[in-house]
Amino acid sequence: MLARHHDPIAAIATAPGRGGVGIVRVSGKGLQGLVQTLCGRPLTPRQATYLPFCDAAGQPIDQGLALYFPAPHSYTGEDVLELQAHGGPVVLQLLLARCLEAANQPDPASGQRVLPGLRVAQPGEFTERAFLNDKIDLAQAEAIADLIDASTEAAARSASRSLSGAFSHEIHALRDALIHLRMLVEATLDFPEEEIDFLRKADARGQLSKLEQTLAQVRQRAQQGALLREGIKVVIAGQPNAGKSSLLNALAGAELAIVTPIAGTTRDKVQQTIQIEGVPLHVIDTAGLRESHDEVERIGIARAWDEIAGADAVLFLHDLSRCDAPEYIAADADVAGAMAEKVSKNVPVIDVWNKSDCAAPAARLVATVGARASVRLSARTGDGLADLRRTLLDVVGWQAAPEGVFIARARHVQALHAVAEHLAQAAAQLDATGPALDLLAEELRLAQNALGDITGEFSSDDLLGVIFSSFCIGK
Known part of the structure; x- marks a missing residue:
């Protein structure tokens, strides 16, 4: 201390x-x-x-x-x-x-x-x-701050489960299984004449496989918990007058953004946090993407691209009422090309075909762009909004929250990913002809250390300082 x-x-x-x-x-x-x-x-x-x-x-x-x-x-x-x-x-x-x-x-x-x-x-x-x-432990300590900061009922319930020790129990169970496997490997190193036969008789490979399966389940629940805690940054992007502000208002259920027929009405981002099935969504309406000589609008468009580049998911809005106009098609293609350069391949882009209520019948049959998720809707009438909400959760990997989900942070997910990588290396060593048992033992030790980072058993003072400094005074 x-x-x-x-x-x-x-x-x-x-x-x-x-x-x-x-x-x-x-x-x-x-x-x-x-x-x-x-x-x-x-x-x-x-x-x-x-x-x-x-x-x-x-x-x-x-x-x-x-x-x-x-x-x-x-x-x-x-x-x-x-x-x-x-x-x-x-x-x-x-x-x-x-x-x-x-x-x-x-x-x-x-x-x-x-x-x-x-x-x-x-x-x-x-x-x-x-x-x-x-x-x-450290995971429970973080859950206290997460319970205070919870923005949805699902997040609060999940934080409460972590505070009661549900997440820590899962980590301790993984650690105990890992320690038992390490014990077998270390014992084999102490008696080299036994070597791999001893590990085979103890079913070390079966124990490692079971450990990897359990870890996969914990990682999946931790990723769900991280979504509950962090939420999802969703950026609405597209050409002017495609209905971006109307879509934000429809999703939020309130008149947050100004809506007019005048192109370029939105000059700066407008943000609102909503929830879908308990998952916070930070929805951002941005300026219409086009070439502009208006200095203020150009600044808004530059900010729009910055938000798009940092999004967890992008709603690429298309106007069905103009989808057969050559100039509109060309401009949409330009936006799509720029988006492909600025948006990471890991970030899902959903094609949203808006104004289905006023589009010609032929336009309503417009095809999905490539293999991307696609939704047709009317931001004005609300038709198709439920499909959009469900698609958003699907593309970011959310599943209906079971009672077993616990709150988790990005560092927990990263630590569990490191554990999975070390166990994969350990499995490769164990499956090799003439395995290097010292390397196998080291991978298992590193996996245990990564688990210890979650509960605080191996955490540095620097990490503790960062975590607790984010708390409020008096807690």
Whole structure:
């Protein structure tokens, strides 16, 4: 642990602003003296006590509830004191200042300061203490922040499952199986005369195959969880007057973007987050793509291309009412060519044929472009929107969320990918004629380390700093 991890800490634990209740939290070793100084009496552990909170002169700041949780039975694993007062920002700042002031008062019994070194907590430091004191692992710690930040019900439920340890349980089960396999390989290295016969008798290849199958299932659920947490950036692109703004409004169910028959109405991006089956979609309407001499419109078009290049999925909007006009077809081809250069091959592009309600019957039969997903709809009437929503989820790999999905982050998915690569290398070594058992053992060790990165068993201090700094202060 770093030196700062031994300091007692205090912070306002509720969100900024006014509310019915606000909480000031203190965590550290040996808080009994601070409890006595602040509350004027000892507190019964884990029992709420209603009392006045007074300043150094004995004047009341507020009245509320005080709760004391002795170590190790607390959120952080240290002694924890919570003062629950009215949720006005001035009141809470006064209470926090009183905690810091009381910590530096002399204890009447010993003459020493009540709680030397008490300081304001850094972002995420309470949860970091919980992790360092083995109350939770790193995946559970991240799930706390994800539960707070959840933008959909499905994301909140998945974060709650991760917080309860569902994701960690899966990782620990993989780790235990991996350790058992490593044990077999290491034992074989210790007795080289046995070598591959010993591994065959122990069915090492079967154990590795089962491990790879289990890992594939965990990776699939983690990828679903990452979609729930991160959401999907969807960019609507196409020529002017294809109905991009109308489509954004239809998907959002609100008049967010200005819609007019005038080409070039949208000059800058308009963004709205919606949800489909609990998956957040960050939908961005962009300026119409064309050659323009208007400086403002050109800037908007450049920004549109920037958004398209960074999208998770692109809705390439086509106007069915103009799909037989030669100039429109040529301009669409130019946009398609530029899009092919700027959009990664891994990013799905959906061809959306809009204005089906006012297109000629022959135009409604327009064919799908290449092998890409294609949807015909009317942003004005809403016909075909359900198909578009379902297609969007399909192309990004979302499946109907079962109860077993847990929240996950991009780093979890990357770590599981690294595990899969190391296991694949291990399998290649095991299947080779005259396998190099030392290389096999090393691949298994690296796979275990990658799993440990998820739960924090092998995480660096730099990684921990990045993770916990993203938390709010007081959590």
